[in-house]
Amino acid sequence: MKDKEIQNMQEKxxxxxxxxKKLKEQNKEIQMIQKKDSTIQENDSVIQVEDSIIQRKDSIIQEKDRMIQQKDNKIQGLIKKIQEKDKTIEEKDKTIQEKDKEIRDLELDNDKFKKEASEYQYHLGAAKIC
Known part of the structure; x- marks a missing residue:
């Protein structure tokens, strides 16, 4: 019976x-998982820092975009004013051209009337002599 007990004990x-052995293997696996978890946590911390940086940069970009939009609106307003002033200038230029034409026409009429008056004076002078 002692042999059997010894054999039983040996089996046990x-x-x-x-x-x-299984527990040691599991312990190694647990240690590997813990290392991987630690690495993941470190990477997560880095990602959180980088995400925070990205969010700040995104906020800056959004603010600059708002400023650009405001400046663009201002530029569009100025362009509209310039276009209105250009239209006014064109209208005034057209009016000036019309007035210049009137002046030329009046100068031509004036020259014509001077010539005509000169002819009348010549004829009047000749009529007084006779």
């Missing part, structure tokens, strides 16, 4: 050794 010991 072997079973325990198998369980211990």
């Amino acid at each position: 010991y072997n079973e325990i050794q198998v369980v211990v």
Whole structure:
């Protein structure tokens, strides 16, 4: 019976050794998982910092975009004013051209009337002599 007990104990010991071996393997796996988890946590911290930086930069970009939009609106307003002034200038230029034409026409009429008056004076002078 002692042999049988010894054999039973030996089997139990072997079973325990198998369980211990499995536990050691599991412990190694747990340690690897813990290392990986630690690496993941470190990477997550880095990602959070970089995300914070990106959010700040995005906020700056949005503010600059608002400023650009405001300046663009201002430019559009100025362009509209310039276009209105250009239209006014064109109208005034057209009026000036019309007035210049009137002046030329009046100068031509004036020259014509001077010539005509000169002819009348010549004829009047000749009529007084006779």
